[in-house]
Amino acid sequence: MKQQERRCPKEDSMRGFFRIAVLFTGICMLVGGVQAAEIKIGFPGPVTGPVQFLGQHMKWGAELAIEEINEKGGVLGQKLSFIMEDSKCAAPEAVAGTEKMLTRDGVAVLMGDICSSATLAVMPIVERAKIPLLVTISTHPGITEKAGAGGNPWVFRTNPQDDALAVAMGKYLAEKKPYKKVAYFAEDTDYGRAGVAAMQKELEPKGIKTQSLDYFKKGESDFVTYLTKVKGAEPDAILLFMLDQELQNFMRQYRQYGLKIPVTGRPALVSALVKDLIASGAFDGSSTIYPYYAGYDDAPNKAFVEKYTKKYGQEPHYVGFEMYEGVKLLAQAIKEAGSTKPEAVREALKKAKGDSILGTIQFDDHHQAHNRALILEVKKGRLEVVELPAT
Known part of the structure; x- marks a missing residue:
């Protein structure tokens, strides 16, 4: 018969202490893991396709804001992270990407898209999922019409919509320019068609008549x-609704043909892609209205431009700026809600009063903010801010 193993009381005590220590460490790791979980921001946006250049700036703007927030400890003790699914700026892909981020990634909030048709397609998805969607770039009036009091309580927009931009630009053109007949040229999308309709609604009663109206396909270059x-x-002017890459091609061919007709409306004259063309002097007298311009001479903007340019080697595009401020607003809302629960974040957004380089971000009953925009004119080969209208 084997002799029973004997343990000294001290050894038993040490083993018991070790087991308790392991158990306590496991609990701390579990709790710590919950606290350290990321707050995920999802974004369907163009990684590929004709506006992938803008998609890159959107990603940069969001990531710069997230980096600054996380360096200060994140939100509610948790880090923010950014997930981007390729929408190609098209409705079907935007819907598929949004569904994927909701089911696979468990995002807390959504942002996006740049193309209005994609954003409009995503809106019913977030309404069913009951997840906040912050729109920072799409300008179609239908987004505002359908948000908040319009029926979808989960959608908010920080950037100006087409109608508001048209009112401000229409007033400027009627008061400052001698235009009587204009030619419209716009991309054949929800953005282009809504922009033209809004501008015609403003200009026609002011005596600026439509001489012609033409549309081009997205990605067209000739x-x-x-x-x-x-x-x-x-015509007295060409009213363009045209984004960066198409505008670069348009302006190059315009200059080659020796045209002297000023362009106005909403051409992306703020884009770095057309900076050298503006500098040529061929577009003096042309103008645009935009929600942001990197050259805006203001101390907070200069600080933002310096940070962005140092990190990415390029000045911020309007879309990068809008995403940067949008992420900051979402972080503020989550902090004020004290939770990432969708209903709490939504209610915090409704009450939010966010700081902006151009003013204050605050939502009306349709969840539309009314920050200032910039009217810019080309003078002696330089783009200058001439007005800062409310929207």
Whole structure:
């Protein structure tokens, strides 16, 4: 018969202490893991396609804001993270990407998209999922019409919508320019068509009549046929609704044809892609209205531009700025809600009063903010801010 193993009381005590220590460490790790869980911000946006250049700036703007927030300890003791699914700026892909982020990634909030058709398609998805969506770039009036008091309580927009931009720009053109007949040229999208309709609604009663109206397909690069037509028609101005890459091609061909007709409306004259073309002097007298311009001479903006340029090697694009301020507002709302629960974040957004480089971000009953925009004009090869209208 084996002799029973004997343990000294001290050894038993040490083993018991070790087991308790292991158990306590496991609990701390579990609790710590919960506290350290990330707050995920989802964004369906263009990683590929004709506006992938803008998608990159959107990602940069969001990530810069997240980096600054996380360096200060995050929100509610948790780090923020950014997940981007490729929408190609198209509704079907935006919907698929949004569904994926909701089911696979468990995002707490959503932002996006740049293209209005994509954003409009995502709105019913977030309404069913009951997740806040912060729109910072899309401008179609239908977004505001359907948000908040319009029926979808989960959608908020920080950037100006087409109608508000048209009111401000229409007033400026009627008061400051001698235009009587204009030619419209816009991308054949919800953005382009809504922009034209809003501008015509403002200009026609002010005596600025439509001479012609033409649309081009997204991604189109050859504008020779249109330029030949408009050169012969001699309108007082060309009202463009055209983003960066198409605008760069348009302006190059415009200059090659020796046109002298000013462009206005909503061309992306703020883009770094057309800076050298503006500097040529060929576009003096042209103008635009935009929600942001990196060259805006203001101390907070200069500080932002310096940080952005140092990190990415490029000045911030308007879309990067809007995403940066949007992420900051979401972080503020989550902090004020004291929770990442969707209903709590939504209620905090409704009451939020966020600081902005251009003013204050505060929502009306349709969850539309009314920050200032910038009217810019090309003078002696330079883009200058001439007005800061409310929207």
